[in-house]
Amino acid sequence: MTRLRKLLATIRLPAISVLVALLVGAIVIMLSDLEVLGKIPQDPLGAIVLGVQRVYLAYTSLLMGAFGDPAKFGKAIAAGGDAVLWAKAFRPITETLLASVPLMFVGLAVMVSFRTGVFNIGGEGQFMMGALGGTIAAIVLGGAGLPTPITILGVVALGALFGAAWAFIPGILKARVGASEVITTIMLNYIANLFIFFLLVNWELIQREDRTQPISKALDKFVVIPTILPIEALRLHLGFIVALLLAVVVSWFLWRTAKGFELRAAGLNLPAARYAGMGAASSVVIAMLISGAIAGIGGAFEVVGTVKQLTTAISGGVGFTAIAIALVGGTRPSGVVATSLVFGALRNGGALMGLNTGIPIDLLFFIQALVIMFIAAPSLTQRLIRSPFKRRVKEATA
């Protein structure tokens, strides 16, 4: 019971933030609907009803897109063993899990660096470089006809190596010359993007043979990352399990090893850690290497397992969402995993919402931004929620 209460206390602020953000999102949906706005002068009440209907449709679509449509489950059950119908029913939820995979990887990555006091905004670039490493490994090793498990190991290893190498640059710059990692990591994101563009149009090894456009070869011709569900059409793959395992490993490392303690100490109070005889500079570099490697593995799984083709759109802003996830998740691995699932659900459900209502998925990025704002200002959020009820309670007792 106490454990449950403790859990409730930890998720209270994030949960409230998400709820309030969704409420604000609802108001924006109403106010950005021209039909609702047009109705306000003649029929304000009707406008509100219409607005609430629109919000209802939008948010139910969001939920169905993220977790599935009960009607489709009913159809699947009625038809018995029809794999196609089962796939249709289960797809929203497995796609939500799949959408959360890159978020988990990069969320964990930036979490490690945040814990060490390094504000790594370069998750995006490290993810892209990892994707590049994964692409190269898949084409070279898979092309050489090596067995699938070895190729996948190679994909993960090269992804980690490329991501770590990319993160090493800002790490060593900060440790040696004190260059702000905020600036260097953000700039390296652009460099990674343009570097990959350059390779995609100039390097025959990875560019698609019959095209002049910046796209890589189809990677599923070289290696396929195995899916983990019994229904073949559901494409949730090994990367999901690896992400969960990594969360456990990161948790163990940070809270159960001496090195992890050093990193956290550096994050809490760098001068104190230094005074206690811990290598502060090495902590920064190690944190960045771990961070980059995790993000890189995420990129490798994303490009080889999910998208199966490298383009410059491979990251799609995951690095920035990951910062939010690390913060909302309380910079704890369990929190990062949970938040990734929520954000993955938003991202995945948003597609159906956009399809049913024409509300662009950008609204969800707006909601995500609001969530971060509310998390960053906890006292504001708590007051927003608490005060009306508090007063009412007082009146009732008086």
Place this chain on the structure above:
Amino acid sequence: MQKSRILALLAILALLVAACGGSTASPSASADAGKADYKACIAFDVGGIGDKSFNDSAYEGLKNAEKEGFTVAYSEAKGATDYAKNIQLLIDQDCKSIIVVGFSQGEAVVAATKANPEIAFAWVDSTWGDGEVPANFTGLDFQIDEASMLAGYAAAAISTSKVIATYGGQPFGGVTRFMDGWVAGANYYAKKTGTKVTVLGWTPLPRPGSGTFAPSDNPWGNKEFGKTTAQQFMSQKADVVHPVAGQTGEGTYEAMLAAKKFSVGVDSDQCLTLPQYCGTLMNSAEKKIGAVVLATIQKNYGGDMGGENLTGTLANGGVGLSAWHSEDAAWNATFGALITDALKSEVDALAAGIKDGSIKVSDYFTSK
């Protein structure tokens, strides 16, 4: 205490939801029930709707399909991770005809085409790459050289020096095809009138051809290059330039306008999208993506699911020369006297020849 607050909040939410339950917006019924049952969909790429160009034209086509009575839907990607997911979402929403826009979505559309033989797929500005085109796939390409040949002809006609020029962003098919047509138009004019016309910037033969292109670090947004290249062409006596390099071309329009010389726009009707240059833009060689999208939906609805790489031509309206903007004062001041009714009908005659196949663009790649 705390628990009761949360409960109260949940109760309010539940009330809100209950208040509006049972009401779902349904689209108005259409006269053609068959079309209303037929769902036509577009999967847009990153930066899709709202780009005022390529994607918006495709969206225009979808909206016209809706006006015709089709049920429509679209999805928008925010990153490569969405490509396959969005296409699958459209499939699960029972879309029967799915049009994919953007070359980055390559592997996703190929996989979906193979996995769903009962759904018709089309891919704008790309064609099926390897092997035989599947029966449920339509590649949508544009034979833009037919439109730019008309532009090249008119340009040769209004040129006083009889020197015209072109250049591209990057040397690949989608670009050089504009330039092929431009050369062919000039050569056709030369053959018809017996006047020698020189084209700078592109030599179609021997294949793959050779010519002037923007530096590869910034091919599509290098206005400075567009400007200096135009000035260089003018120093070689050229007085009409056709840039095929996206926004790089705006530098060219600026230079040509300042020198009171002429240019020809690319992709869309640029006197409409860049009205400040109407005084130098004779007209534009246009890809009519919206029309092609609509035609594909109609074709799929009619039962033809594909099996081919289709090409927008003058004959099917997939490409075309934009209108002469005689209603625009700046255009009139420059071109009013130059674009005579006689020239207009000559261009129309050439278009008719290309449409019925009696004139082939590739026959005029050299001046002989």
